[in-house]
Amino acid sequence: MKGKETVFVNEFTDGILDPGKEMLGPVKDGGYIMANTTPGCWGPMITPCLKGGHEVTKPVYVEGAEIGDSIAIRIKSIRITSLATASGNDAPVDGRFLGDPFVAVQCPDCGKMNPDTVIKGIGQEAIRCSNCGADVTPFRFTNAYTIAFNDKKTVGITLDQAGAETIAKDGKAYMATPEHSIQNPIVTFAPHDMVGTIARLRPFLGQLGTTPSRPIPDSHNAGDFGSFLIDAPHDYALTKEELEDRTDGHMDINRAREGAIVIAPVKVPGGGIYLGDMHAMQGDGEIAGHTTDVSGIVTLQVSVIKGLHMEGPLIIPVEEDLPYLAKPISKAERKQAEQLHVRWNVQQKLEKALPLSFVGTGATLNEATTNGLERAAILMGTSVPEIMNRATITGAIEIGRNPGVITVTCLIPLHYLEKMKLKHLTIEQYGEPQ
Numbered sequence: 001m002k003g004k005e006t007v008f009v010n011e012f013t014d015g016i017l018d019p020g021k022e023m024l025g026p027v028k029d030g031g032y033i034m035a036n037t038t039p040g041c042w043g044p045m046i047t048p049c050l051k052g053g054h055e056v057t058k059p060v061y062v063e064g065a066e067i068g069d070s071i072a073i074r075i076k077s078i079r080i081t082s083l084a085t086a087s088g089n090d091a092p093v094d095g096r097f098l099g100d101p102f103v104a105v106q107c108p109d110c111g112k113m114n115p116d117t118v119i120k121g122i123g124q125e126a127i128r129c130s131n132c133g134a135d136v137t138p139f140r141f142t143n144a145y146t147i148a149f150n151d152k153k154t155v156g157i158t159l160d161q162a163g164a165e166t167i168a169k170d171g172k173a174y175m176a177t178p179e180h181s182i183q184n185p186i187v188t189f190a191p192h193d194m195v196g197t198i199a200r201l202r203p204f205l206g207q208l209g210t211t212p213s214r215p216i217p218d219s220h221n222a223g224d225f226g227s228f229l230i231d232a233p234h235d236y237a238l239t240k241e242e243l244e245d246r247t248d249g250h251m252d253i254n255r256a257r258e259g260a261i262v263i264a265p266v267k268v269p270g271g272g273i274y275l276g277d278m279h280a281m282q283g284d285g286e287i288a289g290h291t292t293d294v295s296g297i298v299t300l301q302v303s304v305i306k307g308l309h310m311e312g313p314l315i316i317p318v319e320e321d322l323p324y325l326a327k328p329i330s331k332a333e334r335k336q337a338e339q340l341h342v343r344w345n346v347q348q349k350l351e352k353a354l355p356l357s358f359v360g361t362g363a364t365l366n367e368a369t370t371n372g373l374e375r376a377a378i379l380m381g382t383s384v385p386e387i388m389n390r391a392t393i394t395g396a397i398e399i400g401r402n403p404g405v406i407t408v409t410c411l412i413p414l415h416y417l418e419k420m421k422l423k424h425l426t427i428e429q430y431g432e433p434q
Contacts, residue, residue: 003028003063009035011180012276015044015052015103016236017059017249018215019268026061026270032076033060033273033300036178039293040206040277041219042087043175043183045102045139046127048114051236053102053219054250055183059211059272062302069266070308071210072425073273074301078203078258080153080280081176082294084167086187088144089288093137101138102225103217104234109134122168122190144191147292149201149280156280156292158197164190176295186293201280203296204257209249209313210264211272214242218276222250223361223368224404248312248361249274253400253407254282254321255357261316261425263305273302285399308421312375315357315407316422316429323396326355326409334434352433353394353411354426362404369397372408380416 007027027033035057044050065071098104098113107115110132118130129136146164147156159167164187167174171185212221217236220226226246229238247265256262264271280292319327329337334350341350358379360372376387387408391397395410414433417423427433 001026003031006032006034007060009033009057009060010178011058012038012055013052013058013218015050015054015218016215017211017218017221017274019211019213019272020215023059023061023270023272026063027302029062029064029304031302033302035275035298037276037278037296037298038178038181038183039082039085039175039186039295040279041290041293042186043293046137046186047117047183048105048136048138049116050183051103051114052217054207054277055181056207056218056274056276059274061270062273062304065266065271065304066269067266068307068309070263070305070310071266071271071273072303072305073208073262073264075205075256075258075260075262076299076301078205078278079297080149080201080203080278080294081296082149082174083176084146084148084174084187085280085292085294086144086146086189086191087290087292088141088191088193090139090290091142092139096136096138099233100228102219103236105136105138107132107134107136117184119184119188122165122188124189126188127184141189141191143193144189145194145197146187146191147199153201156199156201158194159192160195161192164192178295199281202257203278203280203294204254204282205275205298206252206277206279207250208256208262208275210247210266211268211274212247213245213267216246219250221246222248222405223371224363224401225250227363244311248359250277251313251359251400251405252282252286253315253359253405254284255315255317257318259318261429263314263422265310265312273300275300285402287402305421310375310379312361313359315359316425317357319430322355323398323409325393326395326411328354328430329434331434351413353413354417354430354433355409356412356417356422356426357407357409359400360406360408364404365399365402365406368404368406372406376408379420380412381419
């Protein structure tokens, strides 16, 4: 089938990213994907028939993308459609899952695995097994809130009990849940522990990437959550070696927002671009474990980069999101550097460089940092100590998600960018380097 200029997506997975299932599309190289995404974590977490903890879009086949290539994903626009949502810190409920409450939910009464559910009333006991009627929610809130947004989607406020319960009674409408989504709306729980808090909105995609080369639960397509699958007592157990087939699409990095470029590895034919888990806002680390999951409309443009073999993603952030030391060198700074160059009679030319972020993931932040440094060194064909030095004086290590997603961001000399076939994309984002 010939690739389409634009592929429209409003279908979702059952929580498993499975390379054996048919993809949507194809979309042509240079074409567009437009998607109506579902809320991410909490709704799927209280919907046991979703087996991955999230509900992401069905993957899209990109024409010309072969294993060993990469795909540049330009995030052209992100628009929140939800009017409100709810979130907070979680606690799993013992006796309601087999090893992993995100993946293998088991009804505590009838024993059915990943049962269908019905909603009866509101509150944290409202999600019931459709087979036997038992309270089947595998997670509860420890401290949580319901938040409503203004019409311009610039700010939100956390609501009191009356407001939270009003929204809970018509959850799908307030959350603008897409028609093909099967998740239970988390606002059904009507949490209101934190009232009157004002928060700014800046939406981004917590899930954006390519399909792994073996079936993996969507929320576990990263080194930290993925480590829960190692020797797990359910159908999606992996070995440590098999976890390397992940693509780290579940980043929760708040710089994956409108205007940024995400570059993802191709590990199956066509790449299989998927997205979801849009958040209205999040500080670095997603330290509560969860943030404001919302529905939204997203437009992406995809371009194949032939022969760029990577194990995990890269990000070319918008300039505003760069660490201070990683911002492109200005004309004034270049002039000052040239004066030093002459004064010290340095024979080598001064570098021209532009920023790049390497994503690293692992069971802990330390492991994720090592992973990010090693990925950067491999792609650049240099040593880990050199990457450490560059990140120390021209960049930063930043937390995407606690416990184990980071970015290694620094200024990268043009000769390295050219070697990685990324010179044109970084110049597109930041302009010609000084």
